[in-house]
Amino acid sequence: MQDRAVTTRHTILTTAAEVIIERGYGGASISQITARAGVAAGAVYFHFRSKEGIAHALLGLDLLEGLPPRRGPALRYWSDLALLMAQRLDNDPKVRAAPYLAALADNHDGWPSPWSAWRATVTRPLHAAKREGELQPHVQPEAVAELLISAWAGMAGHRTPGTAQAQMRTFLDCCLPGIGRPSGLGVS
Known part of the structure; x- marks a missing residue:
């Protein structure tokens, strides 16, 4: 995609997420999104076939976006990932909208559910930590990953702006x- 098209797509997604957060998916309309984004409806339909297409794009959230490659202990990488997820909740409406839309996806036929992909993303470093002897023997990586995803999604629904990072630090x-x-602990 050309730079202008990439910028327009990003603007549409960010604006759509803001409108969805404010009004809910059902209350958000293409006309509200285009008016706030300052783009023509044709631009929206060029990038997305419908409001549902926008929702599907938001559900494709990559949790690892912005996370540097792993250096050091796997458990540290996992905690860095958790903190990045919280930072993105605080700073990016697309990320704040994704867990809300994921909850709706559970009840919409044809909507992709990102929960299993998100769990897998946060489970991988925990499996590495287990293999590398950083976890206590009783720890089940899948259960801890589920706990993190649930906490993160709850933080997304929390309407106090700018609190997700502090909440995630407390969680960690x-x-x-x-x-x-004890040798593998530590939060950045």
Whole structure:
């Protein structure tokens, strides 16, 4: 895609997420999105066939976007991922809208559900931590990943702007001592 088209697509998605957060999916309209984004309806339909197409794009959220490659302990990488997810909740409406839309996807035929992909993303570093001896023997990576995704989605629904990072630090402070061996603990 050309730079202008990429910028327009990003603007549409960000604006759509803002409108969806404010009005709910059912209350958001293409005309509201285009008016706020300052784009023509044709631009929206060029990139997305419908409002549902916008929702599907928002559901394609890549949790790893912006996370540098792993260096060091896997458990540290996992906690860095959790903090990045929270930072993105605080700063990116597309990320804030994704868990809300994912909850709706569970009840819409044809909507892709991102939950399993999101869980897999946060499970991989936990499996690496287990293989590398960083986790306590009783820890089940899938259960901890489910806990993180649930906490993160709950933070997305929390309407106090700018609080997700602090909430995630508290979550990690409580969680890490129960899952990590003392030598592998630490939050950036």
